[in-house]
Amino acid sequence: MFYREAGQFKTSYKADQALMPILQDRVGLLVILAVAFVVIPVFANDFFLTSIMIPFLVFSLAAIGLNVLTGFCGQLSLGTGAFMGVGAYAAYKLTSIFPDANVILMVLLSGVFSAAIGAVFGLPSLRIKGLYLAVTTLAAQFFLEWCFIRIPWLYNYNASGAIEIPHREAFGVVVSGAEATPIVRYFIVLGITALIAYLMANVLRGRIGRSWMMIRDMDIAAELMGIRPLQTKLMAFAVSSYICGVAGAMMVFFWLNAAEPSSYSISLSFQILFMVILGGLGSLSGAFMGAAFIWILPVFLKFIPGTIGINVAAETVEHITFMIVGALIIFFLIVEPHGFARLWQIAKQKLRVWPFPY
């Protein structure tokens, strides 16, 4: 009843092939965008922006990146954290080499370096599949992390081995460094994430996305139908790494302000992988839902007791958060192994037939 497309007639092929052919979807998306671009900036405080929304968007973008590779092209990767790190270090080097250039441009450009490195580490995917590929991407993770620690040129010979983001201005406002206001950083992160998500939504349903899915579903059949595995797989690696690289650069430029190599460790790779799996492999909206679950829920649980006035020791809260999140992950994976995206699909179906389910 609530979600029924009956009566929405299409009079042209263009309308029929639109990104969102159903009116309710378009309205829903507009509401979400309105909330993100208007309601949150007007009502949220600094904590909400810097500790919840910005990381959430950064992780969502990274999850989209990994989803391209793992969810759409079927190549399991454990190197996401390192590819994000490549983006971060590349953007950092770019801004120190070109101090007057626009930081936002540099962040977008940094993904190119990440894409190149991702493509190189994607080469083994032609010969090996599945879990074995995970091992070679794991090698990428360790090798790149080693580079971040051992190549001092990457962090400008800083004694502490960390990269510290300098103060930069773009379009007359401070966009990076400590003086950058949360609201400015939020808008940049939101803009880039929304833009890339929109582009990917279009790429994924087109020829390129379909060729990735063919490779995922059965690579021999895809090859027989004229899909070239080399180019397709490498393109998936490059596009995925590009998105992850931009996410990694945004992570340090617009969220953390400084990063040590350990910020891009294997645990980050796993975190993103869990977001993708929980959100739903092969779903863009799933990437957002997974990121919300893995990032926002623990922050939220951590600060609930304090805000409603229950006095619990900080470490107890931490332990309880671990337990609740862990239990919920298991619960959701049992209820719906295909993730939140699938749950949302089921919910939509229910809404469609309500109140007369069959």
Next chain:
Amino acid sequence: MKSIKQIALGTAVALGVGFSGLATTVAQAEDANYVPLLTYRTGPFAASGIHIANGMHDYLKMLNERDGGIGGVKLELEECETGYNAQKGVECYEATKGKGALVYNPYSTGITLQLIPKAGVDKIPVLSMGYGLSAAADGSVFPWVFNVPDTYWDGASVVIKYIGEQEGGLDNLKGKKIGYIFLDAGYGREPIPLLEQLAEKYGFELLQYPVGVKEMQNQSSQWLNVRRDRPDYMVMWGWGAMNPTAIKEAVKIRFPMDKFIGVWWSAGDDDAAAGGEGAKGYKAMNFSGVGSDFPALDDIKKHVVDAGLSSTDASSIGGTLYNRGVLNSVIIAEGIRTAQELTGKKVITGEDMRMGLEALNLDEARLKELGLAGFAHPMKVTCEDHAGSHPVFIQEWDGKQWRQASGWIEPMTDLVRPLLEAAAAEYAEKNAPWPARTEPCPN
């Protein structure tokens, strides 16, 4: 499917309640000074972090219980768990800064580095007591950061000076090999520039053995290299699970323990005890009192621990790291008191706190008044020198407890200070435009 509906509804309600709570800033008590404590009682560094957290919490809590706070105003304490993780640390910072936080003690060099640029913007000082960015000791560049009583570079110079003393003069270091085993993070890498400089100056060879955070509990390859290289001395910059592992490994390869010297963060009782009988003779630098024989610690036991207001195990009072936490809180408390005197206000702000810390003068008489005579070397912060470059002593593990093994050793200030200033200038240049100091000097 009814259950899923209920879950969805329940989650929505819970989220709504929580967000409305988050969105409205918590009304803070008007008659209290709010001190957030960034601590870690979980994760791989908890073994060290718990003692520090207990020490910091208990001393401030004791002031509340015994004196009703500072200057008649209670302290409002809140712990936030960081797990030694920079992301969580920043999250804690963002969550607590709006409540009128006076000062931050990140207890992690990684978190400190992130907070340094924010401190001047948010007008909340950072007190990194004996850790963090060494260059921050230059108060003219870093007015908002304090690292009393010592920087890592002071510590590194003391180690070399002490080794020189053992060898009968710094000139005898020529041709010697000194191994440096360190946690491969911002923390452990901080002293390397100074050690390299000293190696060049005195002609000893510096051998580096980095230990990654992931391999903290498996250092056999590093110690295999130590056995091969046969350094004359070993210096350690370790933290958390790295310390006991290193000491155990050193015992295993029969490294002479009296030639193994740790920084003040590798001076925990549990760390040394892990080495068993063989750890006897292990040395570490320290700048906070040894043992529990101080009236203020008795007060903590009476008012806080025995009263059940803390999670401290009574037997850990007087441990090196516990006392370190207490000293940290003494500096916070004295900073607040000085700020109250300077401004005449009871409830102070972060800006007042900055002045209080900059005018901090913890002399012997004051330490005695606090019931902590001999607990630390007298400290005096000036506007130029935010560390004070205070002397440290060497303590030795006798198999059961720490024993002071040397007098107070002055750091090589003449050598360290110019390097600090150069590093501060470099930091400001790298982070250009770094704001020039505009804060007036309270002294």
